[in-house]
Amino acid sequence: MTHPIDTCVLISASEEWRAFLPHFPQTRIESTPYGDCFKMAVDGYPVVFLHGGWGKVAAAGSTQYAILRWSPARIVNIGTCGGFHGQVERGQVILVAKTIIYDIIEQMGDLDDAIRHYTVDFDLTWLPSPTPQPVTTGTIVSADRDIVSADIPNLIRRYNAAVADWESGPIAWIARRNQVPCLILRAVSDLVSESGGEAYQGDDFFQKQCKPLMAEFVRHLPAWLKAFRQ
Template sequence: MVAVEDDALRQRFGEGRPTKDKMGVTLYQTKNCQLYAIRCGAGEIYAAAATQYLIDKYKVAAVLNYGVVGGCTDNLHPGEVCVVVKVAHYQYDLFAVDNVPAGRYLEYPDRLLPVSTAFTELASPELRRVVCASGDKFVGDAAEKLWLHNEFGADICDMESAAILLTCDRNRVPCLIIKAVADSLSGGAAEYWREKNQTAKSCLDYAVEVIDGL
């Protein structure tokens, strides 16, 4: 699953075989498995819907999300690929009713939602393990990124990871989230547009290593 950068899939696997379903899923054959690829669109709602669709329609054994993110610290630069091990859904806020901090889902032990180790441990050990702050907003402002880092310990930020992780957990399907930094701490939208295609390709290269190792 990818939000917006799908050219890397075609470059890697060719055109694939369109399933002609309502969500535009394309089937690719990798070395060891079938890969149902979907471009979900940006944002938590689109990502949750696409994740549930893949699980229900194709009975997938796992969900792999790759794509580009923003860096929330000054030591993450465009092109760096990371493995997400925890997610903070920072816009989810029940404080006024349950007196719990923003990001806290009561069925989890704290507000950093863990990603299953079933596949994160298969990713290259050279990749940095990170916390991703996820919400329905493109964060381009350096001060806001730093706030996400200081408040949640976030290394990166995106618009899909929380939805994918929560949907997979509800369905007891493991997921792997591999992200590449497109815009650095102070890069903003201009850097995102300049870097997103190449960084998405680099991200997919690492993701395919995990797929081929299954």
């Protein structure tokens, strides 16, 4: 199959995109039904960068849109996630080995079956050693909700998770359904504990965290794309 685009890099949250875009000042921005996008060559390969939008609906829709419009050979999702206090550290980069969508309520059948239906396990055997940047391999749980403190013990016990976000699960699921290889990297922007979350105070904490984390992804992205292409 011919792939007009080597890689589609999806960026979900608006703050992540705003922190990412200034690193590419010479690009020509285009609009899509989901968010802005631009194309450029990375090491001679055509790459499209798409602001897919936050939440499960936008994440799933924009992933399918990217696949149908550009037929990328692979999809990479970079962004942030919330971490469970005591399980990870702020700034830690999670190389996603499994995605689980956990905010499913099933009362007509088996809940575990429903959860498994939307669970994706990643084949990471292609990874070089060492990886392009320091990472921790693990599971991320996704839901259309911020992390609720009271949910953390169950998310750790049931899913062996230490981080959560809104989009990784649907992005991974849509990519798998279309048989498009997918890589997800999420940096921990804030921690949530029993007493609440660092980013839940209504200030610009999350915005400030996004800038250095997305800058690090920009710095290492060419090496990740090269490794994923091998």
